[in-house]
Amino acid sequence: MKSIRNYILMATLILSAGCSDMLDVKPTTFISDEAIWEDANLINQFVANTYGSMLCGFNRCTAGYGQTWSMSWAGNLDAATDDFASVADSPIYTQLNKDAITAQSCPFVEEIWTQEYIVIRKCNILIQQLPSVDEKILDTQTKDRLLTEARFLRAFCYFELARTFGKAPLILEPQELDDNLQVAPSSFADIVDFIVEECDLYADNLPTEYNKEMNGHATRGAFLALKSRALLYLASPLNSEDDSQKWAAAAEAAQAVINLHKYELYKTGNTPYYSMAFDKTAANKEIIFERRFSFPDAPHNIHMMWSLGGADGSWNGLYPTQNLVNAYERKDGQPVSLQNPYANLDERFYQSIIYHGSEWEGQNISMVENLVDATKNGNYKPEIGKARCGYGPKKFIEELPTSTNLYSGYAQSNNFPYFRYAEILLNYAEAKNESLPAPDQSVYDAVDEVRERAGLDGLPDNLTKEQMRAKIKNERRLELLLEEHRFYDLRRWKDGDVLKQPILGMKVYDRQNNGQQEYVIEQIEERKFTGNNYYLPIPLKEQERNPLLKD
Numbered sequence: 133m134k135s136i137r138n139y140i141l142m143a144t145l146i147l148s149a150g151c152s153d154m155l156d157v158k159p160t161t162f163i164s165d166e167a168i169w170e171d172a173n174l175i176n177q178f179v180a181n182t183y184g185s186m187l188c189g190f191n192r193c194t195a196g197y198g199q200t201w202s203m204s205w206a207g208n209l210d211a212a213t214d215d216f217a218s219v220a221d222s223p224i225y226t227q228l229n230k231d232a233i234t235a236q237s238c239p240f241v242e243e244i245w246t247q248e249y250i251v252i253r254k255c256n257i258l259i260q261q262l263p264s265v266d267e268k269i270l271d272t273q274t275k276d277r278l279l280t281e282a283r284f285l286r287a288f289c290y291f292e293l294a295r296t297f298g299k300a301p302l303i304l305e306p307q308e309l310d311d312n313l314q315v316a317p318s319s320f321a322d323i324v325d326f327i328v329e330e331c332d333l334y335a336d337n338l339p340t341e342y343n344k345e346m347n348g349h350a351t352r353g354a355f356l357a358l359k360s361r362a363l364l365y366l367a368s369p370l371n372s373e374d375d376s377q378k379w380a381a382a383a384e385a386a387q388a389v390i391n392l393h394k395y396e397l398y399k400t401g402n403t404p405y406y407s408m409a410f411d412k413t414a415a416n417k418e419i420i421f422e423r424r425f426s427f428p429d430a431p432h433n434i435h436m437m438w439s440l441g442g443a444d445g446s447w448n449g450l451y452p453t454q455n456l457v458n459a460y461e462r463k464d465g466q467p468v469s470l471q472n473p474y475a476n477l478d479e480r481f482y483q484s485i486i487y488h489g490s491e492w493e494g495q496n497i498s499m500v501e502n503l504v505d506a507t508k509n510g511n512y513k514p515e516i517g518k519a520r521c522g523y524g525p526k527k528f529i530e531e532l533p534t535s536t537n538l539y540s541g542y543a544q545s546n547n548f549p550y551f552r553y554a555e556i557l558l559n560y561a562e563a564k565n566e567s568l569p570a571p572d573q574s575v576y577d578a579v580d581e582v583r584e585r586a587g588l589d590g591l592p593d594n595l596t597k598e599q600m601r602a603k604i605k606n607e608r609r610l611e612l613l614l615e616e617h618r619f620y621d622l623r624r625w626k627d628g629d630v631l632k633q634p635i636l637g638m639k640v641y642d643r644q645n646n647g648q649q650e651y652v653i654e655q656i657e658e659r660k661f662t663g664n665n666y667y668l669p670i671p672l673k674e675q676e677r678n679p680l681l682k683d
Contacts, residue, residue: 169261172269179278182254182285183348187247187292188423188548189616190432190528193240207437208450209619215456215609217520217635217656219449231632231660235669242671244296248289249303255286256306280337284350284358287327288550291362294323295620298667301678302326316680324366331359340394344414347424353392354421357551360385360559367563368624370666374566382563386556395420395553397585404585406483409528409546420551431543435532440486440497440524452485452523454636454653456613459606463587470651473638479587480610486524488640488649493531497524500642500649521637521656527614554582554611562604571600579604582611623666631661 168174192207211218212228227233233241259282262275270278286304293300300323301315318326335355342349363385365371367378389395398408398418408418425432438450460481462468468477474487486492488499499522530544561578565571579600580590591603605625609618622630637656642649675681 169265170269175262175265175270175278178254178258179281182251182258182282183424184430185247185251185254186285186289186423187244188550189614190423190425190434190548193243207434208614209616210614211450213618213622214630214633214635214659215453215613215618216525217451217453217637219447228665229657229659231662231665233665233668234672235675236672238668241296241668242673244292244668245671245674248293251289252286252303253306255282255289256304258282259286259304260306276337277339280334280355281350283330283334284338284355287330287355288358290323291327291358291365294320295365295624296668297670299323301681314678314680320371321366324362327362328359331355335359340392347412348422350421353389353394354551356385356389356392357420357556360389360556361551364559364563365620365624367566369626370624376567379563379567383560383567386560386563389420389553389556390560395556397553397557397581399585403479403483405480406527409549410530412547418553419547419549420553420556422547422549422551424547425545427543427545431545433543435529435544438525439529440492440519448519448524450525451519451521451637452525453521453656454523454638455633456609457481457485457487457523457638458636459609461588463589465589470653473651478610479585480613484525484527484610484613486526488522488638492524492526498640499523499638500640521635522639523637525614549615555615555617557582558604558608558611562601562608565597565600565604568597570597571595575600579607582607586610626666628661628663628666632659634658
């Protein structure tokens with residue numbers, strides 16, 4: 133733990149933005165601790181390293197952290213929900229989806245605990261050291277901003293720990309080996325109180341936007357968005373009884389983000405829901421805060437790990453389920469027919485999912501018998517050329533030219549959205565609805581704004597509170613797909629029954645081999661959930677180091 137007082141290996145910086153961004157820095161060699169705080173460039177490197185150490189839905193259990201490729205087949209928490217299935221030998225999601233996870237069984241859970249505290253420690257170092265930096269090196273305004281960025285990142289990581297484990301020790305200064313490392317955990321409510329207090333005290337030190345060179349740094353909107361999410365979770369059934377005052381506070385926090393008038397839904401082009409993920413320009417005003425990636429310095433590999441193997445040579449570790457597809461409405465409000473199951477659906481379906489008869493990378497995709505009929509083959513496992521549930525993921529996957537080499541073109545650099553404006557609208561709608569006896573017009577307006585981009589009509593009038601709740605839950609499911617919300621949403625709502633429903637897929641048959649295709653919904657796998665793991669167990673080795681973590 134004393135490494136910060138001796139040497140820091142800056143060569144291990146995890147870059148978190150493109151070449152032109154301030155967060156993109158060149159690694160150096162061994163730098164002494166004292167030298168860092170005497171050089172503005174080295175301080176910026178340390179800040180960039182802190183941002184670049186953050187986990188997200190594109191980099192869980194990859195070679196960058198877990199060194200275990202089999203665990204990163206579906207390195208996104210949505211694979212542990214009813215929306216996705218994963219490749220059969222992915223132990224993380226086998227354990228989670230079978231409710232077999234224990235304090236000693238899952239490296240994935242260990243990674244969350246370890247990596248979040250790594251970032252927290254770096255933030256604590258920044259908060260400790262920055263005030264004493266000479267003003268000739270950093271002016272007061274810059275120091276205040278960097279200090280607040282560190283406070284935001286620390287609060288963000290504590291929220292990740294709290295919503296995963298339900299509690300965590302609040303450590304607010306760098307610990308050394310001779311410190312008392314046995315700190316009692318703070319409750320979920322106490323951690324949320326800490327986040328809210330930090331936001332209220334310091335968020336105004338951050339700008340509402342940056343110039344291009346500073347893109348990726350936390351803004352005032354990011355801090356307010358974190359407060360919105362934290363209060364929403366605090367008011368939810370897992371953490372509170374029905375408390376209209378807590379819901380009202382969550383609605384007010386979401387409204388504060390809206391009132392900045394800095395964000396709006398992305399509507400550029402014919403496929404805005406899909407294209408939003410790849411637009412890093414100022415035109416994309418929906419993104420509030422994101423985990424940045426760059427090519428070739430710091431890409432991610434979700435194309436290779438998630439995309440359909442038979443379609444483009446990738447390894448298809450992630451499969452959208454029929455459970456998910458059933459959640460998409462037809463635009464005309466009519467029931468979906470198995471004779472033509474993909475006609476006239478919510479636009480988010482076409483921009484999120486590859487299905488039988490769709491086009492992908494210049495090919496017409498056939499999934500008869502769940503075999504992806506295309507010109508390329510995966511090269512790792514026999515199941516690569518199959519789509520277990522009859523679908524492939526499209527959202528976040530960059531469509532590549534058909535001539536792309538299997539490996540050379542598969543590193544992507546699109547960013548992972550931690551917060552975007554659509555979530556804030558849905559946060560507001562949910563919290564406001566729960567705070568009232570029945571939804572008011574502001575609830576309808578927030579939900580309908582999201583639905584309008586998807587090509588859907590507004591919600592019907594005179595919905596009850598319970599009916600509106602169901603609509604909002606479904607909108608969160610579809611709008612925030614693959615952004616790692618549903619894993620936590622189902623838990624905070626205590627919707628455990630959903631997690632134990634069988635996983636369904638769509639089988640396409642051509643029984644007469646004459647092109648007359650039949651669509652059949654079939655069960656793909658069983659799921660289990662007993663209700664014991666709404667919060668995940670703190671890793672056993674951490675409990676052994678600190679007995680105060682034991683239940």
